[in-house]
Amino acid sequence: MHVFGLTGGIASGKSTVSRMLRELGARVLDADVLAREVVEPGTPGLRRIDERFPGVVGPDGRLDRVKLGAHIFANAEERAALNAIVHPEIRALFLQKLQALEAEGVTHAVYDVPLLIETGLHQAMEGVAVVWVPREVQKARLMTRDGLLADQAEARLQAQMALDDKREHATWVIDNSGAPEATRPQVEAVWRAMLAHG
Ligand SMILES: CC(C)(COP(=O)(O)OP(=O)(O)OC[C@H]1O[C@@H](n2cnc3c(N)ncnc32)[C@H](O)[C@@H]1O)[C@@H](O)C(=O)NCCC(=O)NCCS
Ligand SMILES: Nc1ncnc2c1ncn2[C@@H]1O[C@H](COP(=O)(O)OP(=O)(O)OP(=O)(O)O)[C@@H](O)[C@H]1O
Numbered sequence: 682m683h684v685f686g687l688t689g690g691i692a693s694g695k696s697t698v699s700r701m702l703r704e705l706g707a708r709v710l711d712a713d714v715l716a717r718e719v720v721e722p723g724t725p726g727l728r729r730i731d732e733r734f735p736g737v738v739g740p741d742g743r744l745d746r747v748k749l750g751a752h753i754f755a756n757a758e759e760r761a762a763l764n765a766i767v768h769p770e771i772r773a774l775f776l777q778k779l780q781a782l783e784a785e786g787v788t789h790a791v792y793d794v795p796l797l798i799e800t801g802l803h804q805a806m807e808g809v810a811v812v813w814v815p816r817e818v819q820k821a822r823l824m825t826r827d828g829l830l831a832d833q834a835e836a837r838l839q840a841q842m843a844l845d846d847k848r849e850h851a852t853w854v855i856d857n858s859g860a861p862e863a864t865r866p867q868v869e870a871v872w873r874a875m876l877a878h879g
Contacts, residue, residue, distance in 0.1 A: 682779065683789045683878045684805075688797035689812030690844045691837050692823035694857035694864065698812050699793045701868040707875075708787050710778050712771060712794040719770040720744050726770045733762055754836050768800065789875055798850050799842050807878055808852035810871050813844050818858050 689695040719726040722742040731738045737749040753760040853871045
């Protein structure tokens with residue numbers, strides 16, 4: 682199995698690029714989706730979060746994502762504590778999903794992970810595509826998409842490695858600062874390059 686990383690920053694356009702890759706026939710695993718699965722009601726992940734962050738599990742037994750987000754994006758130590766709980770669970774689920782793809786006969790897969798480089802996981806990938814936009818564009822798209830104030834958007838940006846630094850680790854840089862029509866041919870070229878492996 683050839684596994685490639687797809688990363689970027691918050692609101693840089695990973696989901697947009699991942700949709701384009703899927704349209705081209707790529708099988709894409711999404712770490713944000715896995716991150717939700719490992720904190721479903723009744724999971725060990727949610728139980729440990731409940732113990733470490735009292736008050737973030739609502740009366741319905743579900744994680745209050747807004748509350749936990751407000752807490753951890755504002756505090757690096759608390760964020761590290763959450764990461765220590767959920768990241769190993771996400772990693773295990775990823776390997777499980779990868780095995781399932783392999784059993785289906787899939788030969789090339791893409792793993793979409795916002796924190797691919799921060800966690801060092803990029804080193805395990807055969808190649809890494811970084812979805813890049815200038816910081817001002819990233820912040821503006823984040824504020825618009827999530828209805829955030831400038832300060833809130835800034836806190837989220839500060840919680841991640843800058844895209845200008847991430848691109849240093851890229852095998853392929855996808856510049857998503859223009860219109861989606863300008864991004865699509867870049868995505869096609871990257872998928873072709875991925876398929877050329879093996
Ligand atoms: C804190 C939580 C509950 C907030 O949930 P919310 O629905 O508001 O955001 P969502 O999960 O959709 O994430 C949005 C974006 O925030 C960024 N982000 C999420 N978690 C983190 C983190 N621990 N550190 C830095 N950035 C993060 C990513 O760019 C992500 O794409 C949630 O993000 C979470 O459980 N985070 C820990 C898991 C994690 O590290 N996920 C990142 C992918 S591995
Ligand atoms: N080329 C583009 N031109 C204009 N707007 C775009 C473009 N690409 C993405 N957007 C918009 O920017 C926002 C962020 O894009 P997207 O959700 O794909 O980012 P993301 O990197 O997946 O974000 P996150 O990691 O936070 O989920 C969305 O509102 C999307 O519609």
